[in-house]
Amino acid sequence: VLSPKTCELHDDNGGDCPPAPSSVPDGTCRHEHLYVGNSGWDGPARILLDFDSTTFASDITILQNITGNSVYLAMHYEGPEIAKPFNDPRQMDRELAIHKVLKKWNEMDATNKVAYVAGGQKQRWAQNMMGELEDYDPEEVATDKITESEGKHVVYWDITKLFVEWLENKNDHGVLIKDSLHESVQGYFLKFASLQNPDPTKRPYLWVCQKKPKCEPVDLPPKQYLDGICISTTNVTLNACESKNGACSSSDEEAAHYGYFSGVTALWDQYHVLRTFCKCCTDAGHDEVQVPMDCNGDGVVDKTSVFYYITKCECQRCEEFAHSRKKRSTPSKTRLLLRSALKSMLRKVD
Numbered sequence: 001v002l003s004p005k006t007c008e009l010h011d012d013n014g015g016d017c018p019p020a021p022s023s024v025p026d027g028t029c030r031h032e033h034l035y036v037g038n039s040g041w042d043g044p045a046r047i048l049l050d051f052d053s054t055t056f057a058s059d060i061t062i063l064q065n066i067t068g069n070s071v072y073l074a075m076h077y078e079g080p081e082i083a084k085p086f087n088d089p090r091q092m093d094r095e096l097a098i099h100k101v102l103k104k105w106n107e108m109d110a111t112n113k114v115a116y117v118a119g120g121q122k123q124r125w126a127q128n129m130m131g132e133l134e135d136y137d138p139e140e141v142a143t144d145k146i147t148e149s150e151g152k153h154v155v156y157w158d159i160t161k162l163f164v165e166w167l168e169n170k171n172d173h174g175v176l177i178k179d180s181l182h183e184s185v186q187g188y189f190l191k192f193a194s195l196q197n198p199d200p201t202k203r204p205y206l207w208v209c210q211k212k213p214k215c216e217p218v219d220l221p222p223k224q225y226l227d228g229i230c231i232s233t234t235n236v237t238l239n240a241c242e243s244k245n246g247a248c249s250s251s252d253e254e255a256a257h258y259g260y261f262s263g264v265t266a267l268w269d270q271y272h273v274l275r276t277f278c279k280c281c282t283d284a285g286h287d288e289v290q291v292p293m294d295c296n297g298d299g300v301v302d303k304t305s306v307f308y309y310i311t312k313c314e315c316q317r318c319e320e321f322a323h324s325r326k327k328r329s330t331p332s333k334t335r336l337l338l339r340s341a342l343k344s345m346l347r348k349v350d
Helices: 160-169 252-257 333-349
Strands: 005-010 033-038 044-050 071-081 094-101 114-118 121-124 136-146 153-158 175-179 189-193 205-208 214-219 230-232 239-244 279-294 303-317
Touching: 033 071, 033 094, 033 175, 071 160, 094 160, 136 153, 230 303, 239 279, 239 303
Parallel strands: none
Antiparallel strands: 005 044, 033 044, 033 189, 044 175, 071 153, 071 189, 071 205, 094 136, 094 175, 114 121, 214 239, 214 303, 230 279, 279 303
C-alpha cells in the first residue's frame, strides 16, 4: 500500500491559483477533499495524483500478473457536491478516466495553468487544465462510471500496466483523473477524500498485489554424484532450497546504517569483520536416499551411500558473529597520576 501526493485543478477562467469549491476551505492541493466533474459555478475540476514508485523498484516487487489485476488505485468516494451560490445544476452519471501524466508537477505549485515553479520561474502546462498529448496521454488507462444514485464507497481503477511501465522506465509523473463523458456539462462535483483527509482509512492509496514470498525445495538437474573415490552408478535427482519473490532477503537499510557491505549470505563491515544480518533459505527437513556407488570404475555396485532429498525449507536468521579484540582505551589523567605515584612508592620501598 502506497500513499500519493495529490492535487486538484479548477478551470474558473481566473488567476493561477483558483480556489477550491466555495463549500470547502480555500486552497488548491491542501484541503481534505478532491473534486472532479463540473458544478457549473466553479467550472470543470480534475484530480492529479502521483506515487513514488521507486519504493517498489526491487527484486521483491514481483506482481501476481503484469498485464492486469495486480495494481489498483483506490479512492474513497464521498458523494456529490454542489458549489455555492446554488445554481440548480442537475446530477448525472459521470465516467471517470485515468490518464498518464507526461510532465513533472509539484503539489505545492500546481494550478490550472502552472505545473511547478523552479528558480522562481513558473513552468506552465501546455494549455489551461493541461494539454492533451503535451501534458497527459489521451489514452485511457482505466475508467469507472459513478451513477447519480451511488452512495459512498471505494472506487478502484486497475493501473497495473502503467505501474509496470513506471518501474521499467522510471518516468513516473502520476495520473490525471477527469470526466471522460461530459466534462463541460454542468452538474455536481464528485467528491473524494484527499491525502489531507482526517480519516487515514479514506485517503488515496495504491493496492499492489504481489506474489507470495517462498522458500522452497527446487529439483536440480539429474547427474552422477561422488562420495570420495566412488561415483553413483546412475544419474540422481537431488534438490536445494531456493528463495523466491523476495523471501529471506537481507535488510539493506539496516546494513547501510551500520556501514556494512553485502555479501552472498553475509555482511562485512569496513574492517573486514563478519557481521551476519542476512536471512538464509535453508533446509529444515529431508528424506534419506540410498544411492548405489561404483568405487572401482567397473560399473559394479561396491557400496551404497546416503544422500539427502530436502522435503522442507525455511528462512533462518544467521546469528554468527566474528568478534575482534577491542583496542584498550587511552588511560585517563587520574589513572596516569595514580600509576606514577604507585611506581614512586614502590621505588621508595625498594
